């Protein structure tokens with residue numbers, strides 16, 4: 066079942082097991098292995114199949130600017146599809162692309178169009194076509210918990226209480242006791258303190274979970290629900306996206322109506338499947354596993370926030386701890402709800418400090434975080450720029466800075482809508498230069514994505530945590546059908562020796578290693594911050 070990484074394998078076989086032969090012989094052997102396996106690879110499809118492959122999250126505004134107005138756009142993104150294909154991603158998640166007055170575009174003012182800064186519907190259809198030609202699926206952010214307060218529906222609803230759009234939103238009178246009570250509920254963010262917002266010059270308040278600029282849509286209204294289904298069908302059937310990332314999926318109804326939230330997504334999925342049988346839906350339910358799980362009845366994929374936190378903690382402490390055990394526990398729990406669920410794993414997203422900043426700029430740790438993400442179970446998502454080690458800490462604009470494609474004078478794509486404070490040429494090596502460096506973080510990402518894409522065990526396999534008595538080493542088995550892999554990550558900056566118990570000594574072929582390791586029967590010496598994948 067050895068399909069790729071043949072160069073690593075050939076190299077590893079000679080280094081690790083001290084094959085007694087000359088350099089010339091080694092080269093010939095390596096070439097022979099490479100040729101044979103290249104043929105095999107060409108004849109076989111990749112092991113991974115979207116949505117089980119890697120998905121890449123793009124903030125269009127910052128990705129690639131094609132017309133030099135400083136703002137990333139769809140044509141720019143289309144010009145980078147080869148880059149994404151080469152990276153090995155099989156899916157793209159686009160942050161909102163609908164018209165909206167904000168830079169982030171999570172307050173939509175027209176659900177049926179593209180923001181003019183980003184381009185046109187025709188540009189987007191062209192992008193979809195070219196993505197699909199490369200085997201890349203496209204999922205777009207669908208932000209329907211709320212609209213923007215500038216949306217014509219809301220404007221009309223405010224202006225005219227008898228308007229049919231009035232019922233698209235949630236209203237209360239200023240003397241209604243619930244508005245007093247609700248107004249006192251504190252959330253972590255000061256913007257969220259008041260969920261009821263007054264319409265100036267009126268006795269009416271409207272419900273806006275996040276803030277006054279984002280009035281919640283009223284899902285108790287059959288007309289609004291039908292409108293939301295219509296929006297979904299438009300993008301699936303008429304435009305051709307493959308699915309949606311569903312923003313704020315747990316806030317469709319207020320917090321005291323969780324069952325209604327769960328049921329809404331079951332209904333939504335059923336409606337979307339009428340337009341596209343294999344529609345992909347991934348939900349944002351930013352909460353603990355027991356809150357997330359019931360959403361799986363309607364949403365086949367959900368983001369696994371816990372795993373990102375756990376990986377970050379493990380690489381920072383250089384301690385494998387209970388990362389793998391906990392990951393297995395969560396997965397086993399989710400499986401009881403939906404055996405076919407898609408566990409959308411990731412390190413950080415557009416709402417969180419970037420992973421490189423979370424590890425204080427330590428490239429070894431950032432690389433180790435990626436190595437864990439791509440070898441543990443799940444359907445990994447990565448955030449644009451993560452692969453070149455972009456940095457960023459909140460506020461939000463600074464975790465969404467322009468991608469650095471090349472040195473300034475050579476970069477014909479770099480957006481300039483914001484002055485970057487974290488990701489500059491002083492802190493981040495441009496992608497074009499990293500591409501030429503085999504030790505770059507970009508090539509590290511490529512290597513691990515390729516490793517994963519070509520292994521059914523890493524893509525679909527079960528997880529068996531192992532305790533080898535070394536806290537610095539995260540060790541586990543990934544198994545699928547007749548492919549069984551022993552994965553070892555040395556999270557520490559020191560060489561670590563592990564003793565494999567007798568039941569693991571059969572794993573004596575090196576499928577992959579990113580640094581030389583040495584082995585004497587049961588004893589394995591792992592280089593600092595290294596990964597080795599062994600097979601029987």
Ligand SMILES: [Ca+2]
Pocket residue numbers: 130131132133134135136137138182
């Ligand atoms: Ca532009």
Ligand SMILES: [Ca+2]
Pocket residue numbers: 210211274281282316317318319
């Ligand atoms: Ca809501």
